[in-house]
Amino acid sequence: MDRLIKVAVDAMGGDNAPAEIVKGAVEAVNESTKIKVILVGDEAAVKGELAKYSYDKERIEVVHASEIITNNEHPVEAVRKKKDASTVVAQKLVRTGDADAFVSAGSTGAVLVGGQLLIGKIKGVERAPLAPVIPTEKGVSLLIDCGANVDARPSHLVQFAKMGTIYMENVIGRKNPTVAIVNVGAEEEKGNQLVRDTMPLLKECKDINFIGSIEAREIPHGGADIIVCEAFTGNVILKLYEGVASTLLGRVKQTLKSSLKTKIGALFVKDALKNMAKEFDSSEYGGAPMLGLKGLVIKSHGSSKAKDIRICILKCIAFVENDVTGKISEHIKE
Amino acid sequence: MDRLIKVAVDAMGGDNAPAEIVKGAVEAVNESTKIKVILVGDEAAVKGELAKYSYDKERIEVVHASEIITNNEHPVEAVRKKKDASTVVAQKLVRTGDADAFVSAGSTGAVLVGGQLLIGKIKGVERAPLAPVIPTEKGVSLLIDCGANVDARPSHLVQFAKMGTIYMENVIGRKNPTVAIVNVGAEEEKGNQLVRDTMPLLKECKDINFIGSIEAREIPHGGADIIVCEAFTGNVILKLYEGVASTLLGRVKQTLKSSLKTKIGALFVKDALKNMAKEFDSSEYGGAPMLGLKGLVIKSHGSSKAKDIRICILKCIAFVENDVTGKISEHIKE
Numbered sequence: 001m002d003r004l005i006k007v008a009v010d011a012m013g014g015d016n017a018p019a020e021i022v023k024g025a026v027e028a029v030n031e032s033t034k035i036k037v038i039l040v041g042d043e044a045a046v047k048g049e050l051a052k053y054s055y056d057k058e059r060i061e062v063v064h065a066s067e068i069i070t071n072n073e074h075p076v077e078a079v080r081k082k083k084d085a086s087t088v089v090a091q092k093l094v095r096t097g098d099a100d101a102f103v104s105a106g107s108t109g110a111v112l113v114g115g116q117l118l119i120g121k122i123k124g125v126e127r128a129p130l131a132p133v134i135p136t137e138k139g140v141s142l143l144i145d146c147g148a149n150v151d152a153r154p155s156h157l158v159q160f161a162k163m164g165t166i167y168m169e170n171v172i173g174r175k176n177p178t179v180a181i182v183n184v185g186a187e188e189e190k191g192n193q194l195v196r197d198t199m200p201l202l203k204e205c206k207d208i209n210f211i212g213s214i215e216a217r218e219i220p221h222g223g224a225d226i227i228v229c230e231a232f233t234g235n236v237i238l239k240l241y242e243g244v245a246s247t248l249l250g251r252v253k254q255t256l257k258s259s260l261k262t263k264i265g266a267l268f269v270k271d272a273l274k275n276m277a278k279e280f281d282s283s284e285y286g287g288a289p290m291l292g293l294k295g296l297v298i299k300s301h302g303s304s305k306a307k308d309i310r311i312c313i314l315k316c317i318a319f320v321e322n323d324v325t326g327k328i329s330e331h332i333k334e
Numbered sequence: 335m336d337r338l339i340k341v342a343v344d345a346m347g348g349d350n351a352p353a354e355i356v357k358g359a360v361e362a363v364n365e366s367t368k369i370k371v372i373l374v375g376d377e378a379a380v381k382g383e384l385a386k387y388s389y390d391k392e393r394i395e396v397v398h399a400s401e402i403i404t405n406n407e408h409p410v411e412a413v414r415k416k417k418d419a420s421t422v423v424a425q426k427l428v429r430t431g432d433a434d435a436f437v438s439a440g441s442t443g444a445v446l447v448g449g450q451l452l453i454g455k456i457k458g459v460e461r462a463p464l465a466p467v468i469p470t471e472k473g474v475s476l477l478i479d480c481g482a483n484v485d486a487r488p489s490h491l492v493q494f495a496k497m498g499t500i501y502m503e504n505v506i507g508r509k510n511p512t513v514a515i516v517n518v519g520a521e522e523e524k525g526n527q528l529v530r531d532t533m534p535l536l537k538e539c540k541d542i543n544f545i546g547s548i549e550a551r552e553i554p555h556g557g558a559d560i561i562v563c564e565a566f567t568g569n570v571i572l573k574l575y576e577g578v579a580s581t582l583l584g585r586v587k588q589t590l591k592s593s594l595k596t597k598i599g600a601l602f603v604k605d606a607l608k609n610m611a612k613e614f615d616s617s618e619y620g621g622a623p624m625l626g627l628k629g630l631v632i633k634s635h636g637s638s639k640a641k642d643i644r645i646c647i648l649k650c651i652a653f654v655e656n657d658v659t660g661k662i663s664e665h666i667k668e
Contacts, residue, residue, distance in 0.1 A: 041410045090607070118530035137581055150518070150526040177643040187382060192484035192566045233570055235518040240550035240571055244578040247471055247554035248614065252586060255603070255610045262606045268599025276589045280582065311434035 002060065004036040008090040008099035009315050012068045013106020015303045018042070022049035022106065024309025029059045031310065034317050038099055040065050043050075067090040069248030071302070072222030072293040077116060087111065090116040094295035098312050101261040101316040103287065103297035104305035112148045114288045115297045121324060124332040125292035126191045127156045129231070130299060131164055132238060132288035133172070133279050142177075144237050146288065151228035154198040157181065158205060162198075162331050163291040164210045164226040170322035171289070171315055177225035180214035182233055191298030194230060195259075207331055249277050287312040292328060296320070336369040338393065340426040341647050342433035346402045347373030349637045352376070353551055355439065356383035358643025363393045365644065368651050374399050374424040381457020399423040402440075407638070409443030413451060421445065425452040428629035430590055435630035435650040437621070439638035446482045449624045450632045456659060457627035458666040461490045463565070463632060465498055466622035467506065469614050474571075476502050476511075479620065480568035483526070488532040491515065491562050494537060496665050497625040498560040501543045503655035505623070509634030511559035514548035516567055521526045528564060541665055575651060583611050621646045626662060630654070 009025055010020045017186070018041055019204065025037040036059045039043065039046050043064040063088040069078040079088055087106050091114040094097040104111050107301045112130060119127050144164040149156065161179045168177040181198060191199070191213070202210045214223045221307040240324030252273065263324070287300035287308070296319045298312045319325075343359055359371040368507040370393045373380050377398040394535055399420040403412040413422060421440050425448040436453070438445050446464060455462050463479030476529045478498040485492065495513045515532060517525045525533070525547070536544045548557045550571065563571070585608065600635065621632040622635035622644070630640040630653045632646045653659075 003362065102367075137584075182570065184566055195566075216570040217577035218578040219574060231531075232518055233567065236550040236567055236570060237518060237574060238550075240553060240574050241578055243551035243554040244575055245582060248579060248582050249608050252607065253613065255606045258606055262603045265599040265602025269596045269603060272589045272592055272596045276585050279584065293393075 005034050005317055006036045006038060006099045007316050008038045008040055008063075008093040008104055009309065009313065010086045010102070010106050011039040011046045012065070012086040012091050014300070015105075017105065018049050019297065020044050020304065020306045021309050022046055023306035024304075025060060025313065026050070026053040026055045027306055027310040028313035029055050032317060033059075033311060035059065036061070037313060038090070038093060040093070041068075042066070048278050053301055054179070059193070063089060063093070067319045068119070071107045071109075073107065073110075075107060075113040078107075079110055079113045082227065083304070086211060087108070087114055090165040091115070091297075094119045094297075095271035096120070097148040097297070100320050101281060101298065102108060103298045103300060103309065103312045105300040105302060105309065106152055109148070111297060111299045112290065115293050116140045119293045119295050119297065121292050122294055122329045125163075126159055127152065128290055128292040129163065130288050130290050131159050131160075134219075134223035134238065140172070141222060141225055141227050142172070143227045143234055143238060144291070145229065146234035147231050147290065149231045149304045151232075152194065154194065154201055157194070157228050157230065158201045158309060159292070159332060161202055161205065161208050161216065161226065161228050163328050164228065166324055166327045166331060167289060167291055168225055170319045171329065173318075174225050176192070176209050178211045179208045179226040179228060180224035182216060182227060182229035182237070185215065234291065236273065239330055255282035272279050287315075289315075293333075294325065296324070339480050340370045340372060340433045341435045341436070341437055341650050342374055342397075342427040343411045343647065344420045344424050344436070344440050345373040345380045345436035345603050346399070346420040347438045348634070349439075350639060351439065352379050354638065354640045354645050357387070357640035358638075359394060360384070360387040360389045361640055361644040362647035363389050365391075366648060366651060369393065369647060370395070370429060371647060372397055372424070373571055374427070375420040376400070397423060397427070403444040405441050405443075407444075408440070408446040409441060411466050412441075413444055413447045417545065419444070420644045421448055425449070425631075426493060428453045428631075433629070434654050436511045437632045437633065437643065437650070438645065439634040441635055442633055443482070445631060446624065447635045448629050453627045453629055453631065455626050456628055456663050458663065458668065459484065459495055460499075461486065462624055462626040463494050463497065463626050465494075465501065466623050468516060468553075468572065470554055470556035470563060472507070474563050475553065475556060475559055476506070477561045477563075477568055477572060478625070479563065479565040480572050481565050481624065483565045485566075486528065486564035488535055488626050490530065491528070491532045491564065493626070493629065493666060494558065495536055495539065495544070495562050498562065500658055500661045500665060501623055501625055502559055504661065505652045505659050508559050509651075511563060512545045513542045513560040514558035516550060516553075516561060516563035516571070517547035519547070519549065573597055579614060611622050621649075623649075626666075628659065630658070
C-alpha cells in the first residue's frame, strides 16, 4: 500500500477531549507509519495539545470546527443545524473521500445519524448497524446491532450477519467466524416473529457460518463469534453486561473491605483481581464499528482515554487494507 | 384464617426430585401450621422419602401420578397427552379448588402451558406472565414477563405492571413499589414501537407507581422494583444476568488460584466472597410466580434444593391471605 490511510478524528468528542483524543492520535501516528490523522475541532485547543508531543508533522493535520454536539442534544436536529460541529465536519471528510475512516468518542446519536446522513450507506445496504466488540470467556464477540435501528426486519438481520462476518474476518482476524441469532431457547419453533422469520434466511445464507440460536446465557461464555439481534435487544444486552459486571465487581470490592481478615487477604489478591476486571471491561477492546457505510466509522466510548483512541485509529488499517467496504458491497448484492 | 392453605407440589419435577422436593415440603409444613402440602407424584417413591421425616401427618397428603413431563418434551403436546403427569394432576387440583397454589421445579414449558390450559386465567387477564424475582444492589426486583408470551401488545404490558405491583406489595411486602419499562434510552421518543405505544398507557395508569423508562444497565443497581418488558426481552435479561454473573464469578475463582500470592490471599477472602456470590444468586430468592391465574403458580428453578421449595411453599401464605387473586381481578377490570 503506497498511500496513507487517512483517519478523521473528532478531537472534541468524549469526556476527556481534546487532551486524551489528541494524545491517542499522536500515539497511533507514532506506532504506525501507514496512518495519517486529521484532527477535527477547535484549532487553538487542538494545537495547544499537539505542542506537547513530538511526531511526524506530515501525518497529523488539524481541521478547524467551531461547534460541538453534546450527548444532551437531539442528534438529528443537532447534525442538521450545527454544520460546523466537529463530528459533522469530520464525517464530511469521509464522504468527500478526504478521509477513509472516522473515529469519535462523542455523542453516539450524532455518530449514528451522521453516518447515515453525511457519509451514507453502501448501495444495497438497508441499515447500517453499530457492532460493539464485547468480552467473553473465550476472547471477544461482535454484538450486531446495538445502534438506533429498532424494529428491524428479517432482511436487515441477514445483512448484519454478513457484514459482521466480513468485519470479524478482516479486521479482528477471526477465521470463518460463527454466527448465531439471539433467541429465548434452542428449539426451532421458539422465538418471536422476527427470529422465526429470520432463522430460515440465515440458514440459507451461504457466505456465513451460521450455527443457529444462542441463548443470552451463552453470550458471556463465548457461544458464538457474531451475535445477531435487532438493536433493542442488542442495547439491552450491551447495557446489562455493563450493569451486572459493575455491580458484581463493586460487590467484590466491598466484600474485600468488609472485615480485618478480608482486608489482609485483599493485599494479596487485589492486583490480580484488578487485572481480571480490566480484561472483562469492554472498553479495553476499542470501539464499536458502524458497518455498511462508505467508509469506516468507529464509535469509542464516552470516557475514552488515549489508548482507546489509539486502538480505534489503528483498527482502520486492516479495514482499509482488506477492503472491507468493497467486500460488504459485493456480498450484500448476493 | 381458619382453613389451611393448600399447596399442590410437583414431587417429580426438577433435578433433585423427589428427595429434595419432599424434604422442602416437610420443612415448610414444620415451619408454618397454616400450610397443607399435597405432594403429587409416584406414591411409592414419595412415601419412601416421607418416611425419613417426622411431621404433622394431617398436613401432608400424597396424590399419585404415574407420569413425568421432562424438559425435553414439547410442553403443549406433553400436557395434552400425559394426563397422569405429576404437573398435570397437581395443576388440576388448583383448577378444582382442591389446592390454592401450585409449586414446581419441573419443566417451565409444562408449567406455563398447564397454567393457561389447566388452571386458567382470571377473567379479564389477557396473558399470564412469569415474573422471576431477581437480585439487585438494593435487594430484589420483579422482572415481568419472562414467560412464553412473545410479541406482546401494549395492553398486556399494562396488565403486567398492575399484577406485578399487586404481587410485590402483597407477597414480597414492598410498599408502593416503583414500576419502570425496559427501554434503550431515557428520552421519551426512544424505544421500539411497543415501548412507545405502551409508555402513555402506563403514565395514565392510576394504580401503579410508574417512574418511566429504565435502561438495562440500571436493573442490577435496583433502578425499579418492577421491571416491565415483553417476554423475549425478559428472557434475554434473565439469562444474561445468570451468564455474566457465572462468568465473572468463575473468573474471580480462577484469579484466586492463579499464583502463590493469590492462593494465600484466597484463604482470607474465600468465605466472604462465597457469601457474596450466594447473595447474588437469583436461586436464593425462591421461585418465579406466574400471575393472573385462578390460583398461584410458582416455578422454582430446575436445580432446586429443599430450601428453595420450602421458600416457594411459604410464599403462598401471603398470596392467599392477602387475596392477590381477588385484587388482580379487581384492578384488571379498571
